[in-house]
Amino acid sequence: MLLEALRLKDFRNLRDVELSPHQRFNLFTGQNGQGKTNLLEAIYLLSAVKSFRSQATNRNLIGHGRDQAELFARVDRGGHVRDVGIEIGERGKRITLNGQTVRNVADFFGTLNVVIFGPDDIGVLKGSPSERRRFIDRAIFNARPAYGTEATHFEEVLKNRNALLKEERVDGGLLSIYDDQLVEWGAQILRRRLDFIDHFRPVLKRTFRSIFGDGFEAEIGYQAEWADQDLSTENVEEALRDALSRTRQEERHRGYTLVGPHRDDLRTELDGHDLRAFGSQGQTRAFILAMKIAEITYLEERYRFAPILLLDDVSSELDRERNRQLFAFLRDRAIGQVFITTTHRDHILLEEDLRHYQVVDGEVRDG
Ligand SMILES: Nc1ncnc2c1ncn2[C@@H]1O[C@H](COP(=O)(O)OP(=O)(O)OP(=O)(O)O)[C@@H](O)[C@H]1O
Numbered sequence: 001m002l003l004e005a006l007r008l009k010d011f012r013n014l015r016d017v018e019l020s021p022h023q024r025f026n027l028f029t030g031q032n033g034q035g036k037t038n039l040l041e042a043i044y045l046l047s048a049v050k051s052f053r054s055q056a057t058n059r060n061l062i063g064h065g066r067d068q069a070e071l072f073a074r075v076d077r078g079g080h081v082r083d084v085g086i087e088i089g090e091r092g093k094r095i096t097l098n099g100q101t102v103r104n105v106a107d108f109f110g111t112l113n114v115v116i117f118g119p120d121d122i123g124v125l126k127g128s129p130s131e132r133r134r135f136i137d138r139a140i141f142n143a144r145p146a147y148g149t150e151a152t153h154f155e156e157v158l159k160n161r162n163a164l165l166k167e168e169r170v171d172g173g174l175l176s177i178y179d180d181q182l183v184e185w186g187a188q189i190l191r192r193r194l195d196f197i198d199h200f201r202p203v204l205k206r207t208f209r210s211i212f213g214d215g216f217e218a219e220i221g222y223q224a225e226w227a228d229q230d231l232s233t234e235n236v237e238e239a240l241r242d243a244l245s246r247t248r249q250e251e252r253h254r255g256y257t258l259v260g261p262h263r264d265d266l267r268t269e270l271d272g273h274d275l276r277a278f279g280s281q282g283q284t285r286a287f288i289l290a291m292k293i294a295e296i297t298y299l300e301e302r303y304r305f306a307p308i309l310l311l312d313d314v315s316s317e318l319d320r321e322r323n324r325q326l327f328a329f330l331r332d333r334a335i336g337q338v339f340i341t342t343t344h345r346d347h348i349l350l351e352e353d354l355r356h357y358q359v360v361d362g363e364v365r366d367g
């Protein structure tokens, strides 16, 4: 997968950017607040439509004093070239593929696949469960765009069901309809996640060992506190039904849904110890680095495509040895386009197959 051309207009502080990226490494150097992360955010949007930043309303994405932002990319996927466009107005986004408006975003997903690794990811393992759910959901979505629609169905059911549970008199008939929908879509999400963990787990263990030697054993697992049995792709529906009937009273009392994939977490362990509770800073960073590398390797091995990798200023968050491992991995992986931002050129251990840009006050120049 290759980003052959990128054009941006009035996207945040990037007023007018036009690039023909290198097919391997693209390095963006600049001081703080110049527009480096904004550039990666634009590429990410061209893949996922939504931003990775939490405060990214349409208004915030549009350059100050402008009324529209325009993003454009030419993407080559195994010789198949497509033009991707997003126009962002305050009222919404318009997506185009080869100049034609896309009515259903589901048709658009999968055109461009990116994996991003940035300073926020370093906190994923110590942060709230929702951040770890986001990691796993994003990884599945990258491999199977239809997962996005499934997740939307589930969120819709959850919203309706929660609203009903908050009502003074809960309509039993309606609740049982929502229960069925919750089981149907919840089970689908759970099957996808369990299947992902099944395939991802050995890749992660192998990656961790190859980077950090045989000394440490990494482990990852899916955690669903509401289930009173070990979940498998075969028993998720039954487990959801059981849990729903067990928590009926409490759900009415609390007024929201206590059972389902929206409550779940990832358990990560190093040498048998829970990383969330016992991991040092360095161990946590090493683990998340291995998770990111495993995510890419998983996509390459299982789905046979190399996603575009966006590395936002990660070198400053990794110690010297971890940083060396990261670049060794990137160089050894003979294929794959990478966009890297940094404030310090000397953090970036790459000399070949490289195009270098400077980012200064929203302008991107060859450097
Ligand atoms: N909608 C917008 N219009 C204009 N400027 C914006 C908009 N949104 C953000 N900015 C500006 O973009 C700049 C931040 O850009 P960005 O986050 O890409 O910086 P960076 O180069 O990654 O910096 P750092 O090295 O600190 O991470 C800030 O100056 C911010 O004010």
Ligand SMILES: [Mg+2]
Binding pocket: 036, 037, 038, 312, 313
């Ligand atoms: Mg930044």
